Amino acid sequence: MTATQTAPTETAVDPIAFRNVVGHFASGVTVITTVVDGQLYGTTASAVSSLSMEPPMMLACLNGASSTHDAVATAGVFGINILAEDQADLAMKFGRKGADKFDGVAHTLSDEGVPLLDGALATIVCKVAETATGGTHTVFLGLVTQAAASERQPLAYYRGTMGRLEPVKELAAYNAVRDWVLLRKTPLGQNLNPADIAVQIRAEADQVQNALVKLTTEALVSRTEDGAFVPTPITCELIESVYDGRATIESGVIASHLERLTDQDVSELERLTAELGNARQDGQAGLDDFLKLNVQYHDRLVNVAGSAQLSDAFRRLGIGTVWRQALEGDEWSRQMDHSHIVELTAALAARDGEAAVTALSDHTEFGKSLAREVIERHGGAV
Template sequence: MTVRPEDVSVDATVFRNVVGHFASGVAVITTAADGERFGTTASAVSSLSMEPPMMLVCLNKSSTTHDAVVKSGVYAINILSEGQAGLAFQFGKRGIDKFEGVEVTEGVLGVPLIDGALATIECVVEETPVGGTHTVFFGRVASAAAYEREPLAYFRGTMGRLERVKEMAAYEGVRDWVLKRRTPLRESLDLAEIAKALRSDEDQVRSAMVKLVTEELVQPTEDGGFVQVPMTRSFLEAAYDGRATIERGVLTGYFEKFTDEDKQFLRDTADRISDLRSKDSSALDEFLALNAQFHNRIVGVTKSAQLTDAFRRLGIGTVWRQALDDDTWQAQLDHTGTLAMAEAITTGDQEAALSALERHTEIGKGLARDALALHGGEI
């Protein structure tokens, strides 16, 4: 049977994950229109032609910077340097004063150029083809400058120094491997096999294992290898409580910090979670991924990389992959807590958000206990 090209399409979650494998830098696109400055973080940036020198950036039609570039007809690409991850977050938000605390210099086209960037390129818009949700701004280069600094790298959703980003990706991959029990519980973890599967190198896999020892997820063996530590009820409950403590702290101390964009994201994600549970029984992985995104976003309002990291390290969501069955998870898992939290956060009801969190945590712990019981007390 021949498949017609118009009948095949990739799953959205798969697509997002796969394109994240394209390592890139991070840029902030800036412009000025009617005396106001605009800027947005963008990774969809590329050189287009040498003769004449041209660049392209892809901006979502819903972005305010998009409209400002349409109006002004000019933009600058500020390629961020190693220490500027904070700016990538700041310009990735909506509805805030993006330029607060940001030193800029005006370029020849009158657009703000960010001081301390790795490189800046000013462009005059020549063409604006549209692709899906985005407009592509083809720009003729009017000025370009680069500086002796290190780049801010972006790979699989992580930003940082190039080496650090690779290390983080290896750590996430190894942690996921362990939590999904891709090596059976009592067997020794084969570092070479894991490195090959993750397209990482063995040294990075080894240092990820050492980190997992501190998280009590694996333990060293006498022959220099590692084995997985079985998860027991007390381990799962401690992880749940740890995450709930962080989220409770965020809802208590940062409740006013949720932007409209955060609220929209939480509401949309809760709706998608709820849809998945009621319709698509094959979507357990997506359900778990969306759940993680939902809770990470809540903690993300603190803008604290350390707190977000601690929160993620307590995440044991992929254990559910082990404990649940593709056919029965819809009946076992619960999403009403997520919906209630999204609702309370978007309507500004702090008390309701806190009590939804408590309920959600207790339900989660109960499910974890049931799942463990099914597996003889440990996973």
Template sequence: MDEDADQSADAVTSEQYRDVAGHFASGVTVISTREGADLYGTTASAVSSLSLDPPMMLMCLNVSSVTHDAVMRAGVFGISILAAGQDHLAYHFGRRGPDKFASVPHRLGSGAVPVLDGALATVVCEVESTARGGTHTVFLGRVREAETSAREPLAYYRGKLGRLADSAERNAYEEVRSAILHRRTPLGEAIDVDALAGTVGAEPAQVRNALISLTGEDLVTRSDDGSLEPTPITAQVVADNYQARLRIEVGVLESQLATMSGEVKDKLVEIGDAIARVRAENPDGLEEYLQLNVDYHSVLVGSSGSEQLVASFRKLGIGTVWRQGLTGDEWAAELDNRHIAELTGAVLSGDLARAEGALRRHSDVASALAARVIGRAGGVV
């Protein structure tokens, strides 16, 4: 391999690759195995058919997974391809915990390997060979049992679960929402649905539906003549949003801090360190800084296990204020990470009062700063 190719590969960050890989729509499965009386299972999307003659499947598991180690020892695994409406099982098996099958209807297939009731399809394989790739092991399995049902598949696309038909609609909503928040549709001007559809790569009908949904979030306003315009963001809107975000995060901390997993805590430390690094070292890093903050709070709220709560929290973001009101050479001086660092420390020590205090100070300081930034911009952004 030549030197230029090596440099090109190194230029792709894990964040960039995650975004690109997320554009590949796939099914969702639960990988399972049995070792003695113990049943193991984990959610996975890196699964595919490998060969028809002989029938073989390929699947990948992170080496840090407990199920990974159990499959390595047992030499057999089951694949339950989830059906539409089984989102809860994807989340259930995606979390760490003992005896995940205790509350889940299942049966024992070939080799007494557990597979889920109501799945779109189930396959049981005997491990024929393995290979290590990065953080994952690739398992090649010879199929010993395969069954299907007449149901619709559960799809995974850009971090979201849903029906295949819903994926395009959801993607259009996310792209239109991003265009509105990044002010690619100017304030004070009617939104051109056809032009926006071309910009986001969606059908005009999907864009119209997204805009209607965004009126319910007060991000889009219908004018007297029936046209739709981006809603101006004022200091009061920001203050209200920060209070709503604060209530969600405090509620999550009160219910989850005492039992928060080491995995969540490690992720908060990792993202918190990245936030500090971007602010200190990258003068052009506002977008990265904002995205890392979204990731940090999403992990915290996500410790609740509720995707709905995470979605509600993310809708209250006010990144538009910082993008529109702060110049490239001043954002690092205006925005800081001291409350994130304080919050992370409190979470690690299990100090609820200190964690809540850090969140409240963060909310007050950010609201006040947003009011000043919006005031400099003429009262709206």
């Protein structure tokens, strides 16, 4: 295979925007496995697809920084384990660096010694035929030597969420409706129309209806006497409850799972912390970036626990999008001081749990204080 590489002279699109857009591509979830001198390797990957029927070939893209990437290059053989709907925990486990990922994981060895995960929706063994490099990844083109499948449902990945395909669609609709409500696309005092919202977010009307029902349990939507849905005003009491709930989850993760924090996790948290500082220098234009980066930072920390349910509960307590409506002009960069995040990141890098919890507590109190100030300025509700 001949591959021509051309170094880009400029970035065609902002990486954060690109990540968001490609997240709209629904895909399956796989674990790529291999073996070198009896040592088993594995990593979670979604950039996997069939390539050819004659001969049967598969394509898998692996990050060059992954130890599994180097092992596949050395071994010349790899397994593709397409995960079933109840194997999200394996996707999380193999998505991290660190300890023996196969500890406690049932698997069977192929004729080549490649570990294949028991219970997977499908397994495919490939011999590396060709490779190509693109950006930070290597594309491994594999000739299929073994393939098997079972009658189960797939684990789907869509917009950062894993689950059964239909629930993932419903969750995407829920997230879109939640943003709709918090961004006040339907102003306070007006009825939320499920049919109109469904058209705007390209979802089914019943999915929007279900999302609105769920948002009533989170106190973000209320019902009128005639049964209509209306946005609930954000008050100081609601803000304080939300901040306390998020702090409880994050402090619990720090107290219980600090040993799971990898160098890669720390590196990403440090990168996000630096970008938060950069966004504050961009005036009003930087507010959206700041809020997105803040979400990514806290999600990364909570994800250390390896619990999809905990991560989902944490995200449902997020109301950051409301700040887009409440903060004014360039003033936001002063108001959204992130110094406590800097302290939290430093404490996590030092694996100092006590200092991390203290920094998180300071960050929470600062957030609640800012919220009270903003809400009171808007007459007691936003």
